[in-house]
Amino acid sequence: MLTRAEDRLQNLWDDARAATMSEPEKLLYRSNLLGSDKRITNYGGGNTSAKVMETDPLTGGEVEVLWVKGSGGDVGSIKMDGFATLYMEKLEALKDKYRGVEFEDEMVGYLPHCTFNLNPRAASIDTPLHAYVPAKHVDHMHPDAIIAIAASKDSKALTQEIFGDEIGWLPWKKPGYELGLWLEAFCKDNPDAKGVVLESHGLFTWDDDAKACYELTLEIIQKAMDWFAGKTAEQPAFGGAVHESLAPEARRAVAARLMPAIRGFVSGNQHMVGHFEDSDAVLDFVNARDMPGLAALGTSCPDHFLRTKIRPLVVDFDPRTGDVDAVLDGLAGQIAAYREDYTAYYERCKHGDSPAIRDPNAVVYLVPGVGMITFAKDKATARISGEFYVNAINVMRGASAVSEYQGLPEQEAFDIEYWLLEEAKLQRMPKPKSLAGRVALVTGGAGGIGAATAARYLAEGACVMLADIDAGALDGTAEGLIQTFGRDAVRTVEINVTDEAAVARAFAEIAVEFGGVDILVSNAGIASSAPVEDTTLALWQKNMDVLSTGYFLVSREAFKLLRAQGIGGSIVFVASKNGLAASPNASAYCTAKASELHLARCLALEGAEAGIRVNVVNPDAVLRGSRIWEGEWLEQRASTYGTDKGGLEEMYRNRSMLKRSVFPEDIAEAAYFLASDRSAKSTGNIINVDAGNKEAFTR
Template sequence: MLKSAEKQTLENRWDESVADGMSESELLLYRSNILGADKRVTNYGGGNTSAKVMETDPLTGEEVEVLWVKGSGGDIGSIKMDGFATLYMDKLEALKGLYRGVEFEDEMVGYLPHCTYKLNPRAASIDTPLHAYVPRKHVDHVHADAIIAIAASKNSRELTQQIFGDKIGWLPWKKPGYELGLWLGDFCRENPDADGVVLESHGLFTWGDTARDCYDKTIEVINTATAWLAEKTDGVAAFGGARHQSLSAAERRAVAARLMPAIRGYVSGNQHMVGNFNDSDAVLEFVNSANLEPLAALGTSCPDHFLRTKIRPLVLEFDPAQNNLNAVLEGLPAQVAAYRDDYAAYYDRCKHDNSPALRDPNAVVYLVPGVGMITFAKDKATARISGEFYVNAINVMRGASSVSDYVGLPEQEAFDIEYWLLEEAKLQRMPKPKSLAGRVALVTGGAGGIGAATAERYLSEGACVMLADINEDALDSTSQNLASRFGKDVVRTVTMNVTDENAVAAAFAESAVEFGGIDILVSNAGIASSAPVEETSLALWNKNMDILSTGYFLVSREAFKVMRVQDMGGAVIFIASKNGLAASPNAAAYCTAKASEIHLARCLALEGAEAGIRVNVVNPDAVLRGSKIWEGEWLEQRAGTYGTDKGGLEEMYRQRSMLKRSVLPEDIAEAAYFFAADTSSKSTGNILNVDAGNVQAFPR
């Protein structure tokens, strides 16, 4: 049966008390944001909005009409005022005299900057003419699932007429651009009473004389289509009915945790990729259905969908009833290779003499019966958003296949958009990736001073970070702080005791499901104890060894397992201590455990080298600020050992150092970054002291 959520009409979010007193451009921003607040209206980055506003020309002082329209690459749900391009309408009208026909329409994009109002640096999008030439003040273009379900149906023109009558028109598929803008203008002049138009395989345009009228019309049209689809599909088994049954939520994540590192290894040949897992009801209904494979093979329809997801997904040969996961993993290389070959053949069939070179031929979307959907992209946000786009595509296929025959975009049309020279130019303008882009790090002791500083350093270089710590409150506080600055997509947390074998395995499984795998392990969890040897209990000795030696072994073992599955190498960084090389009085348990860490790292460097797994050690000394282990008894004990008070201990350590400088968490983080980055790609089995100089700790 169709999911009830897909039958629900949209809420009209317009609040006159909020809109009252806004300027026309402010009303455009308000309208855009509330339209983009619901992904059933339009997907992230999809669609655009515009308003034609009277402004003062900065040169003549005269009133001129200016088109405010969403700029290239923006998202209407999160756009701000600086996200709109602004262009003189009289200059946009003058462009019509320069147009040489559809085969030359791409050159029209080069003229748009000459139409810019007030030197606005925001680049105008390819959809600018679609808004400029509609002779109404306010225009919305959205990719609502309910509308595209109609637009992607075999008889979409007849369905549009049946649902909307003459109030909403229909235009056949046309690649977005200048010609389509002229088509829309002609349609409006020939149909002055129409409120909008459905574009075949694409989306919806609506318009109005005021911002409120335009918004109300957009919501009304989408709700009309939603209600019609709900009525027509009531009692219809979606996608031909169910073929498979879903595994339990825990079982689904367990399967994903094993699949994702394996897939990640195959798709990260050109750059490290990050994964996302989605087992929402809409996804499960589709992947469990009888018509999964034939519908998936048809590909997506809306250009925004396949630009994010490629034209079609890869359906993995998993049978939840048989739980044939091992067989799927064994067959994965062949399935991935077959998809690549198919994609390369698609490129060869459709390419033009001036087409850009073949891009990454790997699938973006992986569908797993009984389990859900896995997506991979260059960063976490893109992987998540690609999944959201495919959910939009699923909703479209559900509606279209239930009331008609679903029709994907013709292969050549899809190729011409995917390899559009203008799209290639946009890709070439993207900034160079940061040094840890696409990398996934797991940091134990992630809520402490060194752990948090290291996570921040990695995040600043584009990595995703899984923070692991035994202290839930501190973990939550640290993650909120980092997420507020770097975004929620790239920070995850897991409560983990490094001495618990099952907890450690579960943490790495969680990292696999959330990000696709692991590239960097920072083993930083720690405690500290101080007591004369005759007062050191066996329990205290064992506690140090359990956390600082056995714990480091357990997390390293699990990291090695995942890294070997990925076959992409990796970096393991131990945060040890000066005390691992230089003994200290009244700290036999701590010093011995730290020495064990260092030797374990050497052993692992030997084992990991053939797989490209580098293992290195950072040795801090006296990092007091922000450190959890320097709170309570350890601080008191060390102050007592050296005959000073708490306030004088940091100064004592500073003066003890050769450089007379304090060592901060950020200093350790910088060393941990060096060993994680490609700048140290030829270093393994090394020790880097970050202790402001301590002759007793010189490695020998």
């Protein structure tokens, strides 16, 4: 939280741009500006509002309407349709329905009755907090600098010391209707106050002008950051370091070994995806003397522990010895102990109507000398969970430097984690896609079949690492997929499948980026055509190197990683009709492809006891988008069949039994079937996707 001049919060408000906006549009503008800086608020955290005069669509009269961020939104990326709109008159009338704090949750059920203009956006639990502040514009943010104050034992005194009477303080209270009434009472009792710090929660600020509210929020947060900078500049963080960080490559190497093992333990109910973080803030914390004690206290802000669980698991790794094998040997015991501790927490704190216990595994894993690992249902959630724990680290750094850090009381934390309203939100989540949580590596990923297969997997919720020897094509293909499916789910690695060390590095990379692997699509390929007497040893060997040895190398590394996880997996070979049906002037290619088929059968035998399925897709004549048809192979095959380039696809189509062309998406569909649970009882099989070729019948 140190604030060099270049690190100060920037006022990004553009008067010329704002001059053209309506009040709701200014609210959106303000929200996006605030959410663009994680020092102001974390992803999905905080909310904003504006009270606006609108024309009632029923009466035609002017009414006051509360525009407030809807449930589940993110202020940084919210659009106009992300705001709930409610009649202020009806929100005021809710006070007559309130039966007291023990019944406050029922007030959420009344919020839809206050909806203005049939807006379908659901109002959040924080709506009363905005409604009852007597100001036109209200910001509620979760800045690390403010939460560090809010989570300190001397929170109230520190708030007074830093802000005087400008910013007030309220003790911890679970978000909800009662807290909204507390805020209203505070404003009435302190009419000159510009905001309030909520203990263990965050910051509220308000004004009657949109720009002034935005600038006030920045000013208050910056004041807190400056105050911490003056107090903590010379202090060692978290009691000083007791471990030294490993070198960056060594940190990733350790993570690459730990993450698949952890993933295997935590994927019992659903496949989980991992994220690794070794930023300076994380390393300062995991290497520190006070880290174990602070981590055990748990996080303070509700937004933090809803994403990270109440506390992390500290992995028993000593960076001085670097003994990863010893950690792996003890990992099962550590994870079992965490589950037992979490189950005991649930049993101590549960109520008669509490939801059933959820996944008892840790989300956050702290590794001294290495960094932080997080696991969640998808990559974005794992990454965001890590970001939230970095927020928590910053809070602990600040609070413990100027006072004593305190997490929420255990019962209060439980009551939010297992809040019936939170459970209802979870139950409304859409059903996971068929490959949710799965991780795939696709070799030959920049080609037509590889790219189509990756897109099919991504559409079903998988994470994909594209591997290819052509760096330029790889980047172009990845960027196209990122545009459609988002950056979190797509990674790339440049790889020559005939290079043993490069293949090993690729699997280490996927282990760090996603936590492991579930699906290998072995698709890297070349093609050559020549009469046998013109087939040089070099040409023969090149086919064998890429299409036989290359498939062996990537499969071998996949088996190692799949066995380390212990949760099964699927390997799909993209072979060829020519593995079954001989073709003239292509002995090297056909023989290498036949080798792939038999390798798959062997691997199916070896992998079955570990739940590793191995199957094959046999394409034929996939010209569109295929890079092996861009060069000599196209000319050679056209020459073999006495046609030209333009007539070759028509020739292949007419040669097929179904008289249809085969496209990359057709191969991708078969590769999806063989990787998904729809084929869970299939291994050692071949699916021909060739529009029908009797010579390639498997029986």
